[in-house]
Amino acid sequence: MAIIGFSRSAKMGVSAIVGLGNKSDIDEDDLLAFFEQDPNTNLIAQHCEDLKDGRAFAEAAKRVSKKKPVVVLKAGRTSAGARAASSHTGALAGNDKIYEDVFKQSGVIRARSLRQLLEFARGVPVLPTPKGENVLIITGAGGSGVLLSDSVVDNGLQLMAMPPDLDAAFRKFIPPFGAAGNPVDITGGEPPITYVNTVKLGLSDDRIHSLILGYWHTIVTPPMVFARNMVEVKKEMEAKGFVKPMVASLAGDVEVEEAAEYLYQNGIPAYAYSTELPVEVLGAKYKWARGAGLL
Amino acid sequence: MAIIGFSRSAKMGVSAIVGLGNKSDIDEDDLLAFFEQDPNTNLIAQHCEDLKDGRAFAEAAKRVSKKKPVVVLKAGRTSAGARAASSHTGALAGNDKIYEDVFKQSGVIRARSLRQLLEFARGVPVLPTPKGENVLIITGAGGSGVLLSDSVVDNGLQLMAMPPDLDAAFRKFIPPFGAAGNPVDITGGEPPITYVNTVKLGLSDDRIHSLILGYWHTIVTPPMVFARNMVEVKKEMEAKGFVKPMVASLAGDVEVEEAAEYLYQNGIPAYAYSTELPVEVLGAKYKWARGAGLL
Numbered sequence: 001m002a003i004i005g006f007s008r009s010a011k012m013g014v015s016a017i018v019g020l021g022n023k024s025d026i027d028e029d030d031l032l033a034f035f036e037q038d039p040n041t042n043l044i045a046q047h048c049e050d051l052k053d054g055r056a057f058a059e060a061a062k063r064v065s066k067k068k069p070v071v072v073l074k075a076g077r078t079s080a081g082a083r084a085a086s087s088h089t090g091a092l093a094g095n096d097k098i099y100e101d102v103f104k105q106s107g108v109i110r111a112r113s114l115r116q117l118l119e120f121a122r123g124v125p126v127l128p129t130p131k132g133e134n135v136l137i138i139t140g141a142g143g144s145g146v147l148l149s150d151s152v153v154d155n156g157l158q159l160m161a162m163p164p165d166l167d168a169a170f171r172k173f174i175p176p177f178g179a180a181g182n183p184v185d186i187t188g189g190e191p192p193i194t195y196v197n198t199v200k201l202g203l204s205d206d207r208i209h210s211l212i213l214g215y216w217h218t219i220v221t222p223p224m225v226f227a228r229n230m231v232e233v234k235k236e237m238e239a240k241g242f243v244k245p246m247v248a249s250l251a252g253d254v255e256v257e258e259a260a261e262y263l264y265q266n267g268i269p270a271y272a273y274s275t276e277l278p279v280e281v282l283g284a285k286y287k288w289a290r291g292a293g294l295l
Numbered sequence: 296m297a298i299i300g301f302s303r304s305a306k307m308g309v310s311a312i313v314g315l316g317n318k319s320d321i322d323e324d325d326l327l328a329f330f331e332q333d334p335n336t337n338l339i340a341q342h343c344e345d346l347k348d349g350r351a352f353a354e355a356a357k358r359v360s361k362k363k364p365v366v367v368l369k370a371g372r373t374s375a376g377a378r379a380a381s382s383h384t385g386a387l388a389g390n391d392k393i394y395e396d397v398f399k400q401s402g403v404i405r406a407r408s409l410r411q412l413l414e415f416a417r418g419v420p421v422l423p424t425p426k427g428e429n430v431l432i433i434t435g436a437g438g439s440g441v442l443l444s445d446s447v448v449d450n451g452l453q454l455m456a457m458p459p460d461l462d463a464a465f466r467k468f469i470p471p472f473g474a475a476g477n478p479v480d481i482t483g484g485e486p487p488i489t490y491v492n493t494v495k496l497g498l499s500d501d502r503i504h505s506l507i508l509g510y511w512h513t514i515v516t517p518p519m520v521f522a523r524n525m526v527e528v529k530k531e532m533e534a535k536g537f538v539k540p541m542v543a544s545l546a547g548d549v550e551v552e553e554a555a556e557y558l559y560q561n562g563i564p565a566y567a568y569s570t571e572l573p574v575e576v577l578g579a580k581y582k583w584a585r586g587a588g589l590l
Binding site for chain 2: 001002004005006008009047049073075076077078079080081083084085087088089113114115118137141142143145146147149150151152153154159179180181183185216217251252253254255256257272273274275276277
């Protein structure tokens, strides 16, 4: 039921919703095998209270996740949750460490919450596969840069150590009191062209593999101006062959909600009032890419 | 900036926003002392990259948090975040374990993310102070019940062990295939009266101290019917002297967003498509109440 409202609200496509009931016949690995070859399905998201056949699931997931991301929300992680699961579906929720290992070994992205399952299902297929581990933050707000850096670590990502020549190149676009290094802090009073120049440089330099943008609402660069500029830059650079995952965090007045929506609908997962969600989605993409042997 | 958009969108009151700059004079403990006696302020939310005077902060926070909840988002938790903080404000972000201890000892609610800071600021003052640790889940969806149970454990809360007489009393209202115990699983096909009866019982029995509701969208009980009923029940029971924290998780089609909003505006923090956020807000209230010696 949560998928229905969330997907309509987020304009996320859904190829199928399957409720497995008591799994007397069809179970999780059967569905993985089915959706593996379904051309309408880009990602498989699963909520479960147990796995009927853990070995068969691991085998199928290992194969399928190389082609399509598989995201799983395992309910009954805790003792109280496991008790509730046993009275709900009769599931033996089992030792969570075993599930953790099974998911890790089979390339499954584990969601820790219902909202995360939904956000990963929405965002992971939107992002292109990164070509390496170097993540760069470009931010109009120093404070967001710090919080985004924390999120980078929390989500198993790696801030690129900034090479001196690249640092000098970024510094040409930003005021002298902006912070060098990574995050690139362009400071809060800059016009749209500063976002445009620095993001273009971030997309074009091959040493950088992913971008995280921190937007800060000003009269000089209003939310929708920022959003339209970023989508244009993305298209322009893609036409030149520079394709990289890019996510955005927006701080500001309510207009940032519309801007985030516009960015998301145009291939840049973006969130208002959060420095965590965009990085979680990027982290999920990386987890998948690593598990699938693409990194 | 994030406070501005979030608070307008969430219809959350804001008494003041203070940016401290480089803290050459006024710092965190001064502001705690000021807002301690400000009648327009019910809760103090703070984002910081360091504390200028840790000892003075701990002393002030310990005193103030007994009267008003103090929520802190400490940025620069990680090594990458600390580096970014040092180039942003010159903050020496310091050992995070020390901050963790200082916050715990002084009754501060620690937010782990920007969104959490905002959600706690919004939700904690809405909830009444619980009178004890016994949390009860009443849910129309067994699956939500399991996820809500996990969240209860994640947030340091305690599911009440269901006394046999109370179990029998709940069972009178729910179909025989509903699950007894805690969560109380009323099952998905029930009319509004089943939610009403079970929530009334939950609010009136003194052994239960807080309620978590799981709503499941059906034609029999549409989202706004559920929401209006819950607000009525809450008012009716409050008039009889039964005042308890109550939060809700709603799964369903987009109408649940409006229903969640209505519940929130009427004193029941509620979230669509999330089994975590409502429990996190309840958990924050409990952390505060424990720290303030009210539990």
